[in-house]
Amino acid sequence: MADRDPEEIKKEIDQARTQLASTVDLLAERANPQRIADDAKAKALAFVQKPAVTISLAGLGLLTVALVIRRIRNR
Known part of the structure; x- marks a missing residue:
């Protein structure tokens, strides 16, 4: 040594x-779980706020509303 x-x-x-x-x-x-959750939330919001995603979600929402209305009328 x-x-x-x-x-x-x-x-x-x-x-x-x-x-x-x-x-x-x-x-x-x-x-830190809070930091991980905050990062995931920020990434999700950034993704949803992209124009292509926003338009797709709006179209999906309209389609869902149309299908619900159609189903209610056909009762």
Whole structure:
């Protein structure tokens, strides 16, 4: 085993501890359920607000209304 200065070893341990704490904090933030939900909501809203998707959803809504009205009239 190489002779190492105890102060140097202590500094390395402190540095490793600091890096580990930083990594744990980062992982905790990335795995935060509220943040994940907020990101998913933002992505969904961005997708729905695209013109092609908005038009398709409007058409689907009109088709659904027409089918419901037709079914009610045929009773």
